[in-house]
Amino acid sequence: MAETWLNETLYPDWGQRFKTVRELAREQSAFQDIGIFETTSHGRVLTLDGVIQITERDEFVYQEMLAHVPLLAHGRAEDVLIIGAGDGGVLKHVLMHKGVKRAVMAEIDGEVIRxxxxxxxxxxxxxxxxxxxxxxxxxxxxxVKKAPTGSFDVIIVDSTDPIGVGEVLFTDDFYENAARILRADGLIVNQCGVPFMQADELRETSLRRKKFFPFVSAYVAAVPTYVGGFMTLGWAGKDPGQTGLSVEEIARRAEAAGNIAARSEYWSPRVHVASFWLPPYIARHLP
Structure with missing residues (x-):
């Protein structure tokens, strides 16, 4: 029997491939091509328009960093808005935090959830x-346009890159409304790509956020299947002190939130603090 390989199509001249056991699902929804494959090395893999979104083997890195870092940096988040994240992973990690009273998840494509x-x-x-x-x-x-002013503490955006269905999540209009619905100490995080290959994404998104938030930064996570080195997670907030907390304070908050460190495979208080110390090749793209 001939081998079957899944070839990612994110970049035209560089990529990765996975040896597949079988195709579990393939559907053209109203928004995008959705594929789920069983692979020999990474378990089940979700693709959207041919681009790897998540694999069972390394999904914990992305999910933990996208959820635990903003929630623990904020420290008192009760109302959290998640945009995208139709696989449910961010929702699961947000709800690990005992202090969260409401987690609203808005996913445009119901077929991804199904x-x-x-x-x-x-x-x-x-x-x-x-x-x-x-x-x-x-x-x-x-x-976000219709939500009441000051109705959320944290917004987490888990979107595709700024093309196709995810493009509108990187606009001035979106960030202006995000700033409006966040409370005085609110913050928003979103994936900003792999800057080794997608530096424009971090640079342009940071400039947009800077128009509406007094403090803009980014932090990094090493997700193996997001090829090209560190992935950046963009940060925009109203309190610059949230990114400069000590390891001891983050550890205290994580314990109080529900023993988060013991339930994590990538995130830790030290990794949390260190993730904001950006390599120069990444930091130079921030405003």
Whole structure:
């Protein structure tokens, strides 16, 4: 039997491939091409328009850093808005925090949620049934426009790159409304790509955020299947002190939140603090 390989199509002249056992699901939704594959090395893999979104083997890195860093840096987050993240992983990690009273998740493509529940059940786990979760199938941009002023503490954007369905999540209009619905100590984080290959994404998004937030930064996570080195997670907030907390303070907050460190495979208080110390080749793209 001939070998079958999944070739990622993110870059035209560089990429990665996975040896596959079988294709579990393939669907053209109203928004994008969704694929779920069983691989020999990384377990089940989710693709959107041919680009790797998540793998069972290394999803913990991205999910932990996208959820735990902003929530513990804030320290008192009760109302959290998640945009995208249809696999449920960010929702699961947000709900690990005992202080969170409401986690609203707005995913534009209901087929991503449906297929993730069926073929990637371990990613979201029991989060789908948590009474604190409000899962909405709809446009996150529209939700942010209509949400009341000062209604959230933290916004987490887990989107595709700024092309296609994810493009509107990188606009001035979106960040202006995000700043409006965040409280006085609120903050927003979002994936800003791998700067070794996508430096423009970090630079341009940071400049947009700077128009509406007094403090803009970024932190990094090493996700093996996001090829090209560190991935950056963009940060925009109203309190610059949130990114300069000590290891001891983060550890104290993590314990109080629900023993987060013991439940993590990548995130730790030291990794949290160190993630804001950017290599010069990344830091130079911040305003």
């Amino acid at each position: 297929l993730a529940k069926e073929f990637l059940p371990g990613i979201g786990g029991d989060a789908w049934n948590d009474p604190r979760a409000e899962v909405l199938v709809g446009d996150g941009i529209d939700f």
